Amino acid sequence: MAFLVYLTDYICSGTLIHPKYVLTARHCINSELVKVQLGKYDVEEESRQDVQEITISRKHKHVRYDVGLLLLAKPATLEPGHVQPICLPLYSSLQMYFPQTVTISGWGLTETNNPARVLMKANTPVSMSGTECNEDHMMCVGGVKNSNHCSGDSGGPYQAPILQLGNGRVCCVPPDPGRLISHRNAVKLAQLSCGTPGLELKIQNGTFAQRGEFPWMAILVYSTDLICSGTLIHPKYVLTTRHCIKSELVKVQLGKYDMEEDYTEWREEVLEITISRKLKHVRYDVGLLLLTKPATLQEGHVQPICLPLYSSLQMYLPQTVTISGWGVAFENQPMSVLRKANTPVLMSGKGCNEDHMICVGGVNHSNPCLGDSGGPYQALSKYGNNSGGRYVQYGIISEGPAICNRPVHPSRGVMEVSWQMLNISDVAIQTNDAFLFATVHRCTSVS
Numbered sequence: 001m002a003f004l005v006y007l008t009d010y011i012c013s014g015t016l017i018h019p020k021y022v023l024t025a026r027h028c029i030n031s032e033l034v035k036v037q038l039g040k041y042d043v044e045e046e047s048r049q050d051v052q053e054i055t056i057s058r059k060h061k062h063v064r065y066d067v068g069l070l071l072l073a074k075p076a077t078l079e080p081g082h083v084q085p086i087c088l089p090l091y092s093s094l095q096m097y098f099p100q101t102v103t104i105s106g107w108g109l110t111e112t113n114n115p116a117r118v119l120m121k122a123n124t125p126v127s128m129s130g131t132e133c134n135e136d137h138m139m140c141v142g143g144v145k146n147s148n149h150c151s152g153d154s155g156g157p158y159q160a161p162i163l164q165l166g167n168g169r170v171c172c173v174p175p176d177p178g179r180l181i182s183h184r185n186a187v188k189l190a191q192l193s194c195g196t197p198g199l200e201l202k203i204q205n206g207t208f209a210q211r212g213e214f215p216w217m218a219i220l221v222y223s224t225d226l227i228c229s230g231t232l233i234h235p236k237y238v239l240t241t242r243h244c245i246k247s248e249l250v251k252v253q254l255g256k257y258d259m260e261e262d263y264t265e266w267r268e269e270v271l272e273i274t275i276s277r278k279l280k281h282v283r284y285d286v287g288l289l290l291l292t293k294p295a296t297l298q299e300g301h302v303q304p305i306c307l308p309l310y311s312s313l314q315m316y317l318p319q320t321v322t323i324s325g326w327g328v329a330f331e332n333q334p335m336s337v338l339r340k341a342n343t344p345v346l347m348s349g350k351g352c353n354e355d356h357m358i359c360v361g362g363v364n365h366s367n368p369c370l371g372d373s374g375g376p377y378q379a380l381s382k383y384g385n386n387s388g389g390r391y392v393q394y395g396i397i398s399e400g401p402a403i404c405n406r407p408v409h410p411s412r413g414v415m416e417v418s419w420q421m422l423n424i425s426d427v428a429i430q431t432n433d434a435f436l437f438a439t440v441h442r443c444t445s446v447s
Contacts, residue, residue, distance in 0.1 A: 003040040007032040013106045016085045019075035026061045026068040038083045194306040209340040211257045216305035219256045222248040228374040232304045235294035240374035242280045242287040255302045260336045285398045306392045318379035325375035
């Protein structure tokens with residue numbers, strides 16, 4: 001526990017998460033905050049030699065949530081049982097876990113309406129319902145007499161024996177592998193008839209896809225000769241890569257199969273929709289396109305792909321994924337018709353050691369190539385209560401290798417796509433919650 005020291009009588013606390021960092025609430029950070037005290041127990045006790053008082057060199061405030069971070073002028077001296085950092089839920093298994101009871105601690109107001117002199121603690125249950133427990137940036141606690149946090153406890157932790165739950169981490173529902181992640185847009189996406197292939201065909205490496213086999217594939221239309229693709233994830237949204245989003249990008253085509261096909265019997269089935277908004281993820285090579293009107297869904301022709309919205313899918317990575325796109329073929333020319341290929345997911349290899357990467361490749365002629373950017377890494381998976389397999393998108397093709405018939409090690413890992421980017425039904429989303437899924441980018445050819 002960290003006691004925040006102000007030039008005024010303001011009371012806040014925080015938690016040491018690293019020898020040089022203290023986590024607290026954004027509203028606790030103001031100009032009067034000057035230092036922190038570590039190893040503190042009694043606020044009225046005269047200065048003790050074992051209490052470390054360290055000035056603050058920098059204050060960080062989250063732009064959206066009530067979360068703040070304090071950078072200390074020097075690292076704290078760690079002492080077992082006296083000054084130690086708390087753990088954060090950095091492992092994926094902990095991010096999917098939520099305790100039934102958490103412990104709060106701080107120097108806030110007590111039942112006498114006076115600040116506590118010594119550090120107080122209380123166990124409090126995690127509430128599963130309530131009128132104020134309906135936002136995805138909240139977690140709800142309380143319900144036991146005299147065991148709720150009070151004014152002055154701000155910045156302190158909700159903690160369990162194995163993790164700290166920081167401000168802004170949502171979970172008002174117990175974990176369940178078959179449960180949708182906690183967000184109303186996740187429910188809207190999951191209710192779509194997604195991921196159903198238009199044809200039941202055996203997939204072979206490096207073959208042409210059949211017409212309607214991947215009805216979520218979208219061609220991005222530029223005013224130049226750029227080639228990129230994307231996937232329909234909702235009637236109004238196309239998922240692609242950030243680097244595919246240019247000023248020359250004007251529309252998308254859905255239900256497309258042959259790029260050179262002119263006005264034929266198939267041409268009438270191609271939906272061409274202009275783009276009203278282009279969204280780029282601030283950190284990752286992920287982009288989202290908002291269409292000016294919803295696509296008309298047609299079974300086997302225009303359908304959205306499923307996303308790993310169920311917690312069981314977020315913890316799952318298939319051994320083999322299918323890639324599809326109109327990228328450069330072996331003659332180093334873009335393909336006219338949609339192609340597909342199976343490619344294995346690699347668990348090791350050069351360049352496959354970053355947490356934000358997944359590695360694929362290793363089978364001759366089955367890797368993404370230039371022009372495949374924005375397309376999906378997809379696999380048939382059990383989806384919700386659906387007994388049959390549906391295609392779920394586990395990744396995004398970012399950049400293919402210069403030599404297409406060599407194995408590649410694209411980047412590996414867990415990708416965040418902000419719900420802030422999803423403005424489904426034109427309802428503003430006030431949370432930056434995210435769902436996780438793997439993405440592939442920055443491919444490197446290897447011999």
